[in-house]
Amino acid sequence: MMKSAEPVLSVEGLSLSYDTPHGELLALRDVSLTIGRGEIVGLVGESGSGKSSLMQAILQLMPGAARVTSGRILFEGQDLVALGPDGMAELLGDRISVVFQDPMTALNPVLTIARQMIDIQHRRKESRAAKRQRAIEMLRRVRIPDVESKIDRYPHEFSGGMRQRIAIAMALMAEPALLVADEPTTALDATLEIATINLLRELQQEIGCAILFITHHLGVVAELCDRIDIMYAGELVESGPVGPVFADPRHPYTQLLFACDPAQIVETTRHLPAIGGGLPDLIDLPEGCVFAPRCPRADDVCRMQRPADHSAASSDLVRCHYPQAPRLEILP
Amino acid sequence: MTLLQVRDLTVGFRSGGLLSRLRGKGRLDVVAGVDFDLAAGETMALVGESGSGKTTLARAIAGLGGEVSGDIRFDGEVMDLRRDHRKLRREIAFIFQDAVSSLSPRFTVRSLIREPFRIHGLPCPEGEVERLLKLVGLAPEIADRHPHQLSGGQARRVGVARALTLKPRLVIADEPTAGLDVSVQSEVLNLLNGLREELGLSLLIITHNLNVVRHVADRMAIMYLGRFVEIGETAPIYAEPRHPYTAALLSANPIIDPAARHKRIDLEGEVPSLVNRPKGCEFHGRCPFVQTDCRLRAPLPVTEPGRRFTCHHPLQGL
Numbered sequence: 001m002m003k004s005a006e007p008v009l010s011v012e013g014l015s016l017s018y019d020t021p022h023g024e025l026l027a028l029r030d031v032s033l034t035i036g037r038g039e040i041v042g043l044v045g046e047s048g049s050g051k052s053s054l055m056q057a058i059l060q061l062m063p064g065a066a067r068v069t070s071g072r073i074l075f076e077g078q079d080l081v082a083l084g085p086d087g088m089a090e091l092l093g094d095r096i097s098v099v100f101q102d103p104m105t106a107l108n109p110v111l112t113i114a115r116q117m118i119d120i121q122h123r124r125k126e127s128r129a130a131k132r133q134r135a136i137e138m139l140r141r142v143r144i145p146d147v148e149s150k151i152d153r154y155p156h157e158f159s160g161g162m163r164q165r166i167a168i169a170m171a172l173m174a175e176p177a178l179l180v181a182d183e184p185t186t187a188l189d190a191t192l193e194i195a196t197i198n199l200l201r202e203l204q205q206e207i208g209c210a211i212l213f214i215t216h217h218l219g220v221v222a223e224l225c226d227r228i229d230i231m232y233a234g235e236l237v238e239s240g241p242v243g244p245v246f247a248d249p250r251h252p253y254t255q256l257l258f259a260c261d262p263a264q265i266v267e268t269t270r271h272l273p274a275i276g277g278g279l280p281d282l283i284d285l286p287e288g289c290v291f292a293p294r295c296p297r298a299d300d301v302c303r304m305q306r307p308a309d310h311s312a313a314s315s316d317l318v319r320c321h322y323p324q325a326p327r328l329e330i331l332p
Numbered sequence: 333m334t335l336l337q338v339r340d341l342t343v344g345f346r347s348g349g350l351l352s353r354l355r356g357k358g359r360l361d362v363v364a365g366v367d368f369d370l371a372a373g374e375t376m377a378l379v380g381e382s383g384s385g386k387t388t389l390a391r392a393i394a395g396l397g398g399e400v401s402g403d404i405r406f407d408g409e410v411m412d413l414r415r416d417h418r419k420l421r422r423e424i425a426f427i428f429q430d431a432v433s434s435l436s437p438r439f440t441v442r443s444l445i446r447e448p449f450r451i452h453g454l455p456c457p458e459g460e461v462e463r464l465l466k467l468v469g470l471a472p473e474i475a476d477r478h479p480h481q482l483s484g485g486q487a488r489r490v491g492v493a494r495a496l497t498l499k500p501r502l503v504i505a506d507e508p509t510a511g512l513d514v515s516v517q518s519e520v521l522n523l524l525n526g527l528r529e530e531l532g533l534s535l536l537i538i539t540h541n542l543n544v545v546r547h548v549a550d551r552m553a554i555m556y557l558g559r560f561v562e563i564g565e566t567a568p569i570y571a572e573p574r575h576p577y578t579a580a581l582l583s584a585n586p587i588i589d590p591a592a593r594h595k596r597i598d599l600e601g602e603v604p605s606l607v608n609r610p611k612g613c614e615f616h617g618r619c620p621f622v623q624t625d626c627r628l629r630a631p632l633p634v635t636e637p638g639r640r641f642t643c644h645h646p647l648q649g650l
Binding site for chain 1: 380381382383384483484485510512513514515516517518519521522525540541542543544546547548567580581582584585586587596598599601602603
């Protein structure tokens with residue numbers, strides 16, 4: 001894989017809050033993340049961990065109540081936070097594309113696929129016929145069978161798997177430098193999920209774009225991604241290359257998360273392990289480490305002081321006071 | 333003891349205009365010829381891709397729509413889905429896929445849990461809301477919150493509490509863990525399983541998540557184009573799938589160990605349209621093991637101990 005020194009995207013110390021009637025909700029706190037050119041990065045975390053806030057911040061599609069309180073988001077050297085809506089509109093759909101979870105809501109139900117795929121090429125100074133031809137070629141690349149006869153159909157006439165592939169084709173039309181994929185396989189069965197992942201990987205290699213892949217599914221990260229970033233309660237708690245992190249996760253949350261995955265448990269069991277407890281209140285955060293209330297290893301230091309970002313053998317970033325501590329003994 | 337017996341169940345929806353209806357073509361069978369039994373206290377998983385008819389089947393059993401034909405017996409009694417609506421809804425509870433949007437945003441959790449009593453004209457016993465909340469592992473303070481103040485896992489638990497209000501004997505859960513992270517997922521599944529043990533419920537769980545099925549389901553049914561292509565005890569199916577679609581599905585399941593990529597069975601082509609079901613075996617267009625007779629004749633169900641599948645050339649020792 002080609003990697004140049006300058007990353008495609010680098011999020012530096014990003015903090016983001018929402019103004020709520022109950023106070024300031026600290027949705028992201030000092031999040032730093034880099035995506036190299038042509039790299040596939042898996043972003044994992046439960047609902048409420050800040051994955052969506054981070055994605056919205058990268059795309060600058062944040063709701064009105066959101067405010068970036070510190071940090072930068074550098075895309076090819078340009079700070080997206082300072083860019084403003086017009087500058088962002090130039091980038092989105094051209095240099096940065098998105099595939100959403102539900103292809104049915106991403107596609108316009110009252111326009112044909114051909115019309116939508118021609119429309120998104122509005123930046124190109126070409127004839128409609130040439131744009132249509134490009135659309136047909138792109139749909140062939142995502143293996144839509146019998147494209148010429150299908151391109152003039154409407155989204156509802158396609159199966160779920162095909163719709164998601166059409167959405168991928170549309171996102172990659174402009175050969176972006178960064179593709180953000182928000183749980184694109186959640187609605188698909190296992191065979192289609194794996195087919196979609198293989199397709200993404202192939203296209204990514206051809207086009208050379210980087211992918212930020214947001215998912216709950218650890219197996220998908222293991223199969224598809226070069227790196228994994230794990231979020232918890234608005235912080236990036238661990239980040240590193242997929243192989244080493246899966247082999248030796250350093251943050252206790254990562255360790256527990258992996259241990260709770262039913263795919264990891266060989267012996268069948270009726271009682272699945274769970275972390276216990278819940279996410280902290282992001283308006284009224286605990287004093288020390290944000291994971292301390294649920295961490296089996298938490299001590300007074302953890303409860304009093306916020307941990308800094310450390311590096312360990314397997315991970316580039318571990319936000320824990322004890323990145324070198326032996327792995328937790330996890331009893332199911 | 334068999335709690336639910338389903339025979340030759342077909343669920344269709346009207347489609348097309350008047351003309352096609354007059355020609356007798358205006359019906360799309362989303363579920364076709366489904367047979368199965370569910371024992372008291374048993375957990376069965378329904379597996380298959382989106383559009384394979386899982387949710388339609390489950391909703392039909394709960395009396396929630398579709399034009400249903402076939403025979404459903406609940407506790408030995410024939411259910412007339414139209415007439416026995418109320419009774420059915422007390423015996424069979426449904427946990428909806430989208431936990432948050434299945435709860436009315438204007439109600440508090442307390443009134444949401446009381447709602448089934450109100451609908452059925454039953455008194456809600458004193459302290460019942462708190463008891464149910466405790467049963468699903470929620471603090472009593474939750475009762476005064478509104479749905480938007482709940483986390484995904486909490487909303488899911490409220491959905492479970494609501495389903496349990498009228499003491500059903502069968503709980504149908506449509507994707508109870510979709511969108512939850514693995515730890516919360518474990519909690520919800522442990523909760524359902526605990527309730528099954530405690531209250532002797534039967535569970536019918538619809539899911540995409542094959543890793544979950546392996547742990548929680550006694551039996552599983554694999555759906556393709558609205559039919560069961562294979563049904564049987566979970567462990568033997570995982571050990572030795574007989575239908576090629578089952579084998580492909582199980583082999584596709586992404587695994588967490590990046591070092592060990594197992595052998596995959598790749599499926600070609602697309603899921604055929606329900607409007608235009610393929611001739612012969614409906615899976616033949618995508619089956620990697622297809623032979624001539626598969627294209628010509630539809631296979632009949634083959635029954636083996638603890639297993640039934642519909643294939644001319646079942647796999648052996650894969």
